[in-house]
Amino acid sequence: MNPLSFLGQTLRIAVPYLFAASGGVIAERAGVVSLALEGFMLSGAFGAALGSYYSGNALVGILAGMSAGLLCGMLHAVATVRFRADQVVVGIAINLLVVGVTRFFLQLAFDSSSNSPRIPGLSTAGGGLGNPMIWLAVLCVAATGFLMRNTVLGLRMRAVGEHPQAAVSAGLSVGRLRYVAVALSGVLASLGGVYLALDQHQFTDQMTAGRGFIALAAVIFGRWEPVRAAIACLLFAAAETLQIQLQGAEILPTQFIQMIPYLLTLIGLAGLVGRSAPPAALGRPYEG
């Protein structure tokens, strides 16, 4: 096995995880549970397919995908922040909603129940790693780390997720900060879907296939730290790569490789690998 090709493939597989986990870290640190990452991603993939197909330009596809993610993020934020709806329920519902909406519009736009026609993607010159979105994902992780650790906005979002009353007493608006965090998480996670659609040159029904939940597992396993979450993403992606590259060698059945992210997260939650404490106000609507 070629170590370089292994690393390259790991990185490519990790791209959607890196985007979505970055979004997940931001929303959860601001106190909003991120069960809708899957839906955000899928909306991004579909938006990208629509935009790219009709404009013939992948960049338009990226923008359309991000807009779709923003829209879903805002829906999530309005329901959970403005109306204080249960974040878990809304997250799950958004996942179901996006599956339904994308199927509906797949019919409406492309008259198909399974996939879009071929769409323009991004240049992959330079063999596999030439796709600029790969490097955008890496940049996104760094930017999220910078945002949460070094910026004023990050500081405020962390305060809101940890002790909203303290934030209010400092003159901050819990609602506004959570809106920003959830909208941002929608946009970032949607980029994960955009990457998938452009990489495969089409949208297929439910093409995110649970990747949003792997990203969520990475967020929790990474203890809500952007860089640690990114490392978790790479770890999970490496396991998948191993599985692909060792196909036929049957060292470990596929299904067990698929379980790795979730099992590791469960073990982490049981406190067996250090204590993982979620943001203190996670999941709790703020009663202003």
Add this chain to the structure above:
Amino acid sequence: MSSAIAAQDIHKHFGPVPANAGASVSVQAGEIHAVVGENGAGKSTLMRILSGMYAPDEGSVQVNGRDVTGWSTREAIEAGVGMVHQHFMLVPTLTVAENVVLGHEPKKGIRLDRATAVQKVNEIAARSRLSVPAEKLVSELTVGEAQRVEIVKTLYRGARILILDEPTAVLSPPEVQDLWQVLRQLRADGGTIVVITHKLDEVMEISDRVTVMRQGRTVTTVNTRETSPAELARAMVGRDVALPARGGGGGGGVGDVALALRGVRVKKRDGTIALDGINLELRRGEILGIAGVEGNGQTELIEVIAGLLQVSGGDLKLFGQTLEGDARSRFDAGIAHVPEDRHYRGLLLEYTVEDNLILGLQHLFTNNGLLRRNAIHQNAVEKVKDFDIRPPRTEGTAGTLSGGNQQKIVIARELTREHSVLLAAQPTRGVDVGAIEAIHTRLRAERAAGKAVLLVSADLNEILALSDRIAVLFRGRIAATLSRDEADQERLGAYMTGAASVGSA
């Protein structure tokens, strides 16, 4: 001197309950002004209105002569009014400097300028002689340090008027002295300070003037130098200055020891010590009152006896038998428990009156695992009648009843439980006057029936009216145990505030 901050005739309701009903305060620039009153007198609400956290229903607020009624915390901060809350408003996962600058951060572009933040915190700390570790996480601070951070936070925002809500409640005596130093320094620098407290010795020590509140109203404002603790106590407590009629009972009917605590130690969840070697004997036919400023271990004392907390040292014996196990086994052993917070522990507000009347007794109203609905209903009909619970509907939810009637449900349930010991924590809190009398009568009847009653109350009058003996809790220890004849407001107050103590036992 002009008035720096003033409130006129403030009214504020939470639901049907008035927290402020005609409260006024006027604080002059450059003074330390104490606001005193019993628990529930409306001090905190009034201060939160001053600092912009609540808007008043009626009345007006002025700052430096400007009408600012209904302003926001942000506006209050901008106008130089800062509040230090009793429960600190600090984010534990952020550093001291980050907490201080939160909301008004020094920036480099979009970046947080940490170096400047730290430098500013250190500057303020040096200027006001508040030592705070600027780069430590707040979760690693001691309580005293955290409070200093709160003060630095308000100073950082340019506060010239500082409101402190019960600032000494959580401090050790040396920390309290440090705090006084800081406040005097701030006053010397031209700051105006409002301190909310119910400890009269503190008022005498630190304040220039005092405003006394009672039942949501302002009673009086006086110069500290021209008053005495006794006079303030009278104003706080109101018309019932003459101590209420003696409980009677005396030593006559007192029997053998029912409950004995030996060297009981209890740790809170965060590892701090709540009870530190409690020795206590409770006899049949007596009411033992526990006096003390809230947060000195009363809650833990009751809960450890009730089996809701476990001891980390010492033991509890009921008629010579060591008490072990959970809440159920304590009930079964004969300990009835009226909890201090009926909404948190004592009742399920969405359960019916009927069902609340069997909480903790459900195993007695069960047959082969099935609830005996008829028996439950019958039980409720009797209790509602006996204890005059109104409205007399057993199927309505408890949440729709008034506070007094909710408390009657708890009392009815606990008194009819088979028991030899009754733990009564704040039995009349938030209860109307009529119901208070009824509850007091019940407690006296308990004593007459030979039960051992442990009464915890923040209301000294209640303690004095009912108890045969009074123990004072201070910082998790019994500061003194007095007979009813030895006890009066002033003596108890001295022990409660740590001004007097009987050795360290």
Add this chain to the structure above:
Amino acid sequence: MASPAHTSNWRGRVDETLLPVIIALLSALVIGDVLILSFGQSPADVYKLLIEGSWGNAWGFGQVLFKTTTLIFTGLAVALGLRAGVFNIGAESQLAAGGFMAALIGIMLPAATPALIAILICMLAAMIGGGAVGAVPGVLKARFGAHEVIVTIMMNFVVLALLNYIVATHLHEPETLRTPDVNAGQVWRLSDFWESFHGSAANGVLLIGVVLAALVWFFLFRTRAGFELRAVGLQPAAAEYGGIHVGRVWFTTLTLSGAIAGLGGINYVLGYKGYYEEGFAGGAGFLGIAVALVGRNHPMGVVLAALLFATLSQGGLAIHALVPKDIVDVLQAAVIIAMAVSVPEVRRLLRQRGGRA
């Protein structure tokens, strides 16, 4: 003052329970209209077709009943958890585990086993399968304080992958992703008794589901364990005061919830196909959340809500001639979001009005 206070209280509770449901259904209707119009069809035609295809003929209605059955189980599972204050998102994998265990035992039983005994044994196996999956979040919550939402989601993936592995490598019929047929334990179809249901999958498990709903109601409101379970859900501190072991209740509730979802697996495995196949749960676990939500966590409400969602889902197939059937997925999601939004909102509005009065 007393009497108007409690009548308005009673009315308020009815309002608080039913208003959100009405709001949610109305908003779904509006969204449905918009989508139908965007496809250039008439809403009236589509809704007519939806009803005709589901309730309009015996076969369609049989399919509705079949789908209702699974949703009753998953809806009850979620509702029971919520009554104790725990959110079981794992009904999906519990359902699958239950179905798998039922099939496994059905395969292992000799064909000569008397039907009733075989069914009972398979039912027990299904409950053990689902209960085991539910016990894991129960333990992790009671012992380590791990949040059950995350744990049940992770368990969904782990369990489904594990089942897929077992079936794919050890227990599949050649060229398929299903197990062999069971030897015993098949449940009677409704069409065995009423010829007009011919071809529909509706079967006797429906009866088990309805009986189970009654049992859950009885358990919640008539037994001491139910009294204690609801107390934990409403106010854990008060439950603890009342001598109830909160952690133990969380554990038993999640286990029981898993067992109920697991039992639902027999609807497909024993009532319909006679074997387990990959992916049969098909979202019924997640839809159980919607069912519990709309049914307001009441067993009776759950049965009605299951019927509603099953009708939508079956009717969706019928309207495919006019509009994409996926419109139904959108409507189901819209109902959930509208419920989630209107429950706290209605409560707040009613409290506000009550406070002023």
